[in-house]
Amino acid sequence: MHKAAPRHALIGLLWSAFFACGHVSPALAAGVQINLIAADGRPVADAVATATPIGAVPKRPRERKSTAMDQLNKAFVPQVLVVESGTSVDFPNNDSVSHQVYSFSPARKFQLSLYKGELHAPVQFDTPGLVVLGCNIHDSMVGYIYVADTPYFGKTDRAGILRLDQVPRGRYRIQVWSPSIADEPGSMSKDLEVEESGESAVSFRLRKPLRSVPQPRPHPEGWDAY
Amino acid sequence: MPPQPARLAQRLSVALLMIPAAASAGDRLDLQGLIDVRAVYADGTTSFLDGGSGRLRFDPDHQGIRIGRVMLAARYRLDDTWTFNAVGGSYGDHDKHAVDLTEAWFEARPFPSGAVRYKVRIGAFQLPASLENRSVGWTTPYSLSSSAINTWLGEEIRIIGTEFEAKWLGASRGYYGEVAFTAGIYGWNDPAGVLIASRGWASGDRQSTLFGTLGRPPQAFYREMDGRPGYYAGLSWRHHERFELRALRYDNRADPAATNSDDIAWRTQFTSLGARWEPDDRWTLIVQSLHGRTYVGPDGNPDYQFAQRFRSWFVLGSAQFGAERLTLRRDHFSTRQYAGFYGPPADDQGNALAFAYLHDFDRHWQAVGEWQQVHSRFPPRIYFGVPESINETQIQLSVRYRFNLQR
Structure with a gap:
């Protein structure tokens, strides 16, 4: 028993050295x-x-990735987007109204001035963490970008x-x-x-019951103007 | 030399190419319009709008085909922070100007840099106390008329000044809701209170205009006489887009001894409390109460004052079934005079019931049927040769065309 241990450790070291070279074989995954x-x-x-x-x-070697967070019916679509750090995210606005997207989360602060369509350049998310998105015109719009490392x-x-x-x-x-x-x-x-x-x-x-996350409500145009 | 056709075509195509570029910068100008024409039946006494003591907008001398409202609401985005907003139009009656503004203000809403977002309004705008009048132009999406409370706010109360709001945005802390503190400082509201004191409560959808008058004899509301600004302060809480609570205190701080050649200043103070609950996408329940007082005559000398307390509440239930909406609203209201008796007490006591059916043909065309009944007891009616206690019924069938243009 005790004699076997160093041999295992040696194999482990060899494996580590093998991986450290960046060579990943699917057979070993x-x-x-x-x-x-x-x-x-x-x-x-x-x-x-x-x-x-x-x-x-x-x-796995990082690929330059890009994806999109859309805006439809005064909601972010998808509501939760998960990306690897280093990913660029487009924020196309395919809604009938303009939006002003922002985040003041420490992981990525940004502001996209009033727009429709695809006016703005993609936003890159380099720091792992949770980025909460909002729209400065529509307070009920809430979206999340989960930046994974x-x-x-x-x-x-x-x-x-x-x-x-x-x-x-x-x-x-x-x-x-x-x-x-x-x-x-x-x-x-x-x-x-x-x-x-x-x-x-x-x-x-989970220990605690799930929190209810409000789903976006399709209010007629011009509601909540006051 | 006229430009070559090729050069012209080139210029034209460049201009055309620039249109989508400009459009993608966002809808800088947002125009929303409403044309509302009604067939009206009314059996009450002459409306206060025509010099009588009736509490509804129309009466037997003013029924048939009527203009409900022709309205245009504009919002122009000056930049990312500032917008200019204006609401104007016509009610098709004998107001001083056929077309007039009801609101016009600048609004600043900078991007939040933390969980609190600030907003400032400067200009003339509605008091943020209503949970019923939530649609563009301060209209209600639930019926044609508004409750007694919101009818009165639309008649006598307009903020001409500035408003500050600090709103805590819960989403950044995992809470789906907001808590906001709002405060305003304003002038030009010294006559506010004269209508509720002399007429009592009403129920309708006739807002006062900024430069016009209401009723007969014409009463203007937006006058400054004493140089003393008024204030309001309120708290609101929104939870999950399902529940909203608003509390607000208003005091126009008018000097009740101030007068000018046409008007006297009324010191008006009130507290409004309201809640709106939307348990699902079908049902809406709104309750609101408002109580306060108004008086004229020098402070500290009740013998030379005319003073009244006023109070009202309403409950509104509404249900949306696809393109159909049904609304039932029950109002209770009263005023009680407590100083300055020179005749019958100007005590108003009443109840109102409204039932509305709304049908959306499409996003432009809408038909609304509304039945309203108001019972009120008001001793000063003897001056109009009308019994002090009356029942008034009004039935309105409205066809509305709504449009929205973005440029």
Whole structure:
């Protein structure tokens, strides 16, 4: 038993050196399944789930990515967008009215002056964290950009499950977030050791009931002018 | 030498190409319009608008086909922070000017740099106390007439001055709602109170205009006589776009001894409390109460004063079924004179009921049917040769055309 330990450690070191070269073989990557269950036992859909490497685990090479946060019927579409840090986000306004999009979140402060269509250049999100979006004309418009420090992310499906494929072996911090989760953010994080193959699973069961997130209401034009 | 056709075409195409570029900069000018024509039946006594003591907008001498309102509301965006807003039009009656403004103001709303967003208004605008009159031009989306409270606010109260608002935006802290503190300082509202003191409460949709008059004899409201500015201060709370609470205190701080050649200054103070609850996309419930007092005559000398307390509340329930909307509103109102008796007490006591049915044919055309009944007891009616206690009924069938232009 005791003799075997150094041999394992050596293999581990070799693996680390192998990964440190940035060479990731799909054969050595595994699947991660993240389950999110509400306090009442029902699955939580549409929640952000991320697997962030801890320590020396190399990330998949970062691709220059761009995506979009649309505006329709006085709402951000999607309401929650999750991106890897370094991603550029377009804010096209396909609404019938103009918007003034802003964020004063520490992770990314910006202001897009009054516009329709695709007037503004994309906004780049480099700092991991939560960016809360608002419209200075329509206070009820609320959107979120969750900037993750990992390429391994997604949103839970209707069964409250997110499957991440091709996750290299290593140690990860698994986190889930949604505007409707009322639990302490600290409790929404678990560490996971991903093996070289097979599937690892992490489950989160919320303690507090889900918060109701108001859905945008289609008010007739000119309502709430006063 | 006239420009070559090719050069002209080139210039024209350049100009045409610039139109979408200008449009993509946003709808700088937003115009919303309303044309409202009605068939009216009214069985009450002569309306106060025509020199009588009736509480409704129309009466047996003023019924048939009438203009409800022709309105144009403009908002022009000067830049990202400032807008200019104006609402004007006509009520088709014998106001001093056939076309007049009801509101005109500048508004500054800078981008928030933290959880509190500031807003400033300067100009002439409606008091932010109503949860019923929420649509453009201070109209109500629930019926044709407004409650007694909001009818009166539209008649006598207009803020000509400046307003400051600080609003806490909850979304940045994970709360879907806002809490706002609003305060205003204004002038040119010294006669406010004369109508409720001499007439009592009414229910309709005739706002006073900024440069015009209301009623017979014509009464103007926007006059400054004493150089003392008034104030209002209010708190509002909105929760999840489903519930909104507004509380506001108003005091025009008029010197009740001030007069000019046409008018006297009325010291008017009131408190308004209101809530709107929209449990789902179908139902709306609004309750509002307002109470206060108004008086004329030198302070500290009740023997030479005419003074009244006034109070009203209403409950409004409304339901939207696709293109149909049904609204029921119940008002209660009273005034009680407590100084200056030279004749029958100007005590007003009454109830009102309104039922409205609205149908949207499309986003432009709308038909509205409204039945209203007001019961009021008002002793000074003896001067009009009318019994002090009367019931008045008014039925209006309105066809409305609404439009929205953005440039």
